[in-house]
Amino acid sequence: MLVAPRRPTRVLDVGGVKIGGNHPVVVQSMTTSDTRDPAATLAQIKELAEAGCEIVRIAVPDRKAAAALPQIIPHAVVPLIADIHFEHTLALAALDAGIHGLRLNPGNIRKAEDVREVVTKAKQKRVPIRIGVNFGSVAPMPEAFVDEMAERGASQLELRAEWLVRSALGHIKILEDLDFYDTKVSLKAFEVPVLLEAYRRFAALPNDYPLHLGVTEAGTPRAGSVRSAVGIGTLLALGIGDTIRVSLTTNPTEEVFVAYEILKSLELRQKGATMIACPTCGRVEVDLFSLANQVDEFLAKIDEPIRVAVMGCVVNGPGESKDADVGLAAGNGKGVIFRKGKIVRTVAEVDMLDSLKHEINLVLEDRRNGIVDEVTPTARYKPTLQLTPV
Numbered sequence: 001m002l003v004a005p006r007r008p009t010r011v012l013d014v015g016g017v018k019i020g021g022n023h024p025v026v027v028q029s030m031t032t033s034d035t036r037d038p039a040a041t042l043a044q045i046k047e048l049a050e051a052g053c054e055i056v057r058i059a060v061p062d063r064k065a066a067a068a069l070p071q072i073i074p075h076a077v078v079p080l081i082a083d084i085h086f087e088h089t090l091a092l093a094a095l096d097a098g099i100h101g102l103r104l105n106p107g108n109i110r111k112a113e114d115v116r117e118v119v120t121k122a123k124q125k126r127v128p129i130r131i132g133v134n135f136g137s138v139a140p141m142p143e144a145f146v147d148e149m150a151e152r153g154a155s156q157l158e159l160r161a162e163w164l165v166r167s168a169l170g171h172i173k174i175l176e177d178l179d180f181y182d183t184k185v186s187l188k189a190f191e192v193p194v195l196l197e198a199y200r201r202f203a204a205l206p207n208d209y210p211l212h213l214g215v216t217e218a219g220t221p222r223a224g225s226v227r228s229a230v231g232i233g234t235l236l237a238l239g240i241g242d243t244i245r246v247s248l249t250t251n252p253t254e255e256v257f258v259a260y261e262i263l264k265s266l267e268l269r270q271k272g273a274t275m276i277a278c279p280t281c282g283r284v285e286v287d288l289f290s291l292a293n294q295v296d297e298f299l300a301k302i303d304e305p306i307r308v309a310v311m312g313c314v315v316n317g318p319g320e321s322k323d324a325d326v327g328l329a330a331g332n333g334k335g336v337i338f339r340k341g342k343i344v345r346t347v348a349e350v351d352m353l354d355s356l357k358h359e360i361n362l363v364l365e366d367r368r369n370g371i372v373d374e375v376t377p378t379a380r381y382k383p384t385l386q387l388t389p390v
């Protein structure tokens, strides 16, 4: 089995979105707007939701941000998680404003009675808490721990990973001592080997807390997407992970796109179109890069799952992309349109893009009419599209 069965986890409810158990892996992101500006924050939440984000985290760094929450939470189109550090009154304000989830580490709140107050209110309101330990901000390792790991012959990687796990367990214990179990956990690191080892170790422990995955501060879109895909993708393939966030230094809607590409690659979720495009080689006879980009632009507007192939030669194209629902092989002055590897029509190069779009629409229309995987007979080709003779 290539993708391991999911680690069994308890089910949490974040504002109606179910997390854990057999529920699909949930895509999360975070606003970059100033939370003190409700209009800007709501606009970004809407933009993220339209991109497919299912839960949005918002930073609540101070009282002014907390004071804006009543103007944000009731109008948000997806459930919200308040990201809070140190200050328990901010968590209380978020809970009073109707927040759906908290991200806070109880061990970072100084007074035990303050933690108790937050946890009691979260419990009353059935609001889950995510404990999030990041290697960059985790408490320094005590000497006794370093000595213990040295005695066990642990490598630097194991030392770091184990410290992330122990830190998370410390926060979890505070919640469990208060009889709180609606907890989700993340153990983020920038170094993928540390991240993998930490999650692997935590997942082997006898608890069923859902896990949120992410590579912290992954970077700019190109490198950050790859790093996130390796880190998050590897864990998901091991059956670990219930929610994911791709952290990128760019507009967060890009994070949502990358998150779905990771889930689609592992066939854990389907969302919108998947494009297969050949890298081109010495046989290519058209500007495939530009053609593929035009198809990509067209596919971005399609929400239903469909696989579309764009191939650079008519000799190998259809055969190389047999699994595509619909495809185009371009070259030699013409374009061959195919479905599931079977050629349905050949058109002049000038018509090939429109013909491909037309065929994609036909596939979607067929599905809506209950016709599955039927290779379109030429007769069904609608006369609305004027074709140049090949």
Ligand code: SF4
Residues within 6 Å of the ligand: 278, 279, 280, 281, 282, 283, 284, 311, 312, 313, 314, 316, 317, 320
């Ligand atoms: S489909 Fe044709 S052009 Fe594209 S990589 Fe394969 S052989 Fe080369």
